[in-house]
Amino acid sequence: MSSSTSALFSPIRVGSIDLQHRIVLAPLTRFRAHADHVPSPQAPAYYSQRGSAPGTLLVTEATFISQNAGGYDNVPGMYTDAHVEGWKKVTKAVHKKGSFIFLQLWALGRAAETAVLAKENNSPYVSASPIPLPGKPDIPHALTTEEIKEYVATYAAAAKNAIRAGFDGVEVHGANGYLIDQFIQDVSNQRTDEYGGSIENRARFALEVTDAVVEAVGAERTGFRISPWGVFNGTCMTDPKPQFSYLAEQLRKHKLAYIHVVEPMPAEITADKNSDYLRDIWEGVEGSTFISTNGHTRNSAIETVDRKGGLVGFGRLFMPNPDLPFRLLKDIVLERGDQATWYMNGNLTSAGYSDWPFAPENGQQQISRI
Template sequence: MSKLFEPTQVGDIAVKNRIVMAPLTRNRSPGAVPNDLNVEYYRQRATAGLIVTEASAITHQGQGYADVPGLYTKEALDGWKRVTSAVHEEGGKIVVQMWHVGRISHTTLQPNGGKPVSSTNTVAKSKTYLVNPDGTGSFAPTSEPRALEASELSGIVEDYRKAARAAIEAGFDGVEIHAANGYLIDQFLRDGINDRTDQYGGSIENRARFLFEVVDVITKEIGARRTGIRISPVTPANDAADSNPQPVFTYVVEKLAAYDLAYVHVIEGATGGDRAFQQGDKPFDYQALRAAYEKAGGKASWMVNNGYDRELAIDAVESGRADLVAFGKPFIANPDLVQRLKNNLPLAGLDQATLYGGGSKGYVDYPALETAA
């Protein structure tokens, strides 16, 4: 049997296999509060070695899409306690992905209808998901953002710290810092977005400053071995771009090596798309990225993501190229994905129409194999 299906240790988290359920936005938590449907959805998928929840806003300001969960109200945290309890009852492990969307938001989702905040005043060529007055959902262009003052950033860093503490108190086994896919931390990292001239702009070191302020407070608050981080070196998601991503992310992982993190989660290529996608003059070298991390002393589990199937995942783990493999959309239609992969059984197809918003249809009604049979 492949190592993919064997137990391993991820920081302080013991997992029963190396298959990870990737974070998947599903827009089924009205009022930013996890509910009965969310409890059942995660319970059904608890055979994953590790579940990374859908991205969850650290504050109201960090909210960017309708009906996604949060980590900033008592009601939301009580809802998450029910989710973590359900997953633990099934023998699973679960971490929450901590999210501040930055400019990928809309004024109707912001406190007092204010502008979303970012590293820049430039509007993203992107869309967000809103719920219309009649209850239907639709995608709309993101609103014009406001560039954060340097003096405001310490407050957002404090919001991350509070949310990390709240997550642990809600029963999560750890947290994942969302530094990928063109959201707030990524908006500081990338020179295609960050046009600042202060200590948070210009050089790679300056552009990464906010990221490491966040990593510092979270690891001090809950422990580095319960902290993971997600990066996406070349994704164009949410209008993210960098002219030369290799040195940016080499700097990031070399500095992350100083923390005893649980894992580093790397999206290879364009999120949900072409694994060979590149930005800059040459293809991104993911093996060189990991080598740089390990040379700098990094020991966290290395998690890979994007377009992995059974064969690719087994090869990644057997070859030592990765310690963990995250699967996204296959987990939506296959709550028993681990069993199907282990036994090389066919995967169920996905209903695209029910991906975002709605109720139980296309959310908790995909049958496990024995049920389907």
């Protein structure tokens, strides 16, 4: 189908915001923040470039909700006034382009690097259960019920800080084997209390976090990301469908802005391995939508939106193509990028980050409304 007739380039309402197309910047960890987790001085340019097509939805790189929730160097945070002030520069730049931006809320759990935890705050190494990350010797401390409640409150506090910083909403990171996903998945959760042992109990932490965030900032400002088929950080249940069906059914009741699903890679999608069962659950939620992410091309994005609706997230293609919505609309050849610049820990320059040019067809780096 041609771009001129594809729904990929048509408006859609998500929560309380009106987008002009269905192309989303998916979260991309870049390790470009200051040592104190204040966003890079290049971050306003980086994000505003990717929001240069008015009415674009951007989701930030995963951002720590607290010092204890961290465990990586050079990742931004949202738990100090300095973080709020740093992010204000980003949201202001994005809004000046006429686009919208959600902050992704992150806690690492057993994916954290223990040396970084020790260096920063001597923070505890935690997870749902005392099960080490595959390939790592460290055994995490299983969070107590009281500690879980503290994490729930911390997510809500970070969400409030995000709104104070000017964000249009927040995305709860419940994917890719990080703390919330460690509770959801039976491969990392062997608890026997109210947070483990059954589908309902394994979903409890995720749902309590969602309850708290929704109460703090509103359902229309809240999204949730999951990766049912993911294998990162030692995840991958034998059959994820019952667990994630229940989770989606419960999340649906909130009428969130969206659910963001990391799909299997396109070559891995089969009749049994896909996310259509989640679309079926989510369908019909007024004001909410479904974001599909993972390895999409222009053609697969057009096919997905035209056949199934919702939005499509792009990650790696957005790195070297800051004007990706324009390029996809006009079917302009895409830059493939330089993998060596994906992760440049602590590099506060524009190199490989905010120095990628717009397509020459854009003229003076301005993109008209699409």
